[in-house]
Amino acid sequence: MILSIDFNSDEAFYIQLRNQIIIGIATGRIREGDSLPSVRQLADNISINMHTVNKAYSVLKQEGFVKLDRRKGAIISLDVDKQRGLEEMKEEIAVAMAKGICKGIRREEVHRLVDEIYEVFANWEEN
Amino acid sequence: MILSIDFNSDEAFYIQLRNQIIIGIATGRIREGDSLPSVRQLADNISINMHTVNKAYSVLKQEGFVKLDRRKGAIISLDVDKQRGLEEMKEEIAVAMAKGICKGIRREEVHRLVDEIYEVFANWEEN
């Protein structure tokens, strides 16, 4: 999988990496047991500092997406707590939905949007 | 409407205010034409600096939720661009959904979550 940094984005580098890796898992491009590049290797590849990559990996570990192993590096290992996942998701999309309501977006349109995103993730290879 | 700051949150004060006001509009507690407290008045009320409130109002103006008038203060005035609203919403919930997929949350469960949030917003007075 290709990881890259948008140096013009206002999102922190480590957040960009975190998001790309999470989307990589969701789209099946990275699977349970796969390993991520070493912090030094990835840092060199995308021309950022080792510690920034390390921070991304630490966040992913903290959030239950990878396990860090001195021998094998960072391995995808999903800590699935569905109930907690639902609660976090609720918080994360609530403000976005409030914004949408103000802009006249209706419930059915949000459902359509959700389906659309699911389709994109499920058929990623087509992109 | 009651605006307040969680001083222990890691969210910036001006973002907290922005979100509360957006949710206030979505839930019908503030309506088109209503005016928000003056920057100095609100700042005094919730014990933060005038400039922080001003920043929240500026962001809301930039995002098309209020118009700032030297005479009347900040007035709710929705700039409804539905197409753009949909695009922004898509970006805002995509990562949250990827995260959810990793945690085993299914499409129908997201739909249920969306409905739940809509219900909460529609029947806010019950809370």
Next chain:
DNA sequence: TATCTGTTATAGCAATCTTATAACATTACA
């Protein structure tokens, strides 16, 4: 006139992000 409004300017402090350099213990490999 006196007061309140949004707006702008400048300055300072704390926290965060990113980079840089360095060292350490463990593991992998020739």
Next chain:
DNA sequence: TGTAATGTTATAAGATTGCTATAACAGATA
């Protein structure tokens, strides 16, 4: 065994951001 690569930790420095403080200005209000 020796060398290289790994994650981990420490320290420091520069840039940016969030927040506060103080001050001033022009326009509106009463």
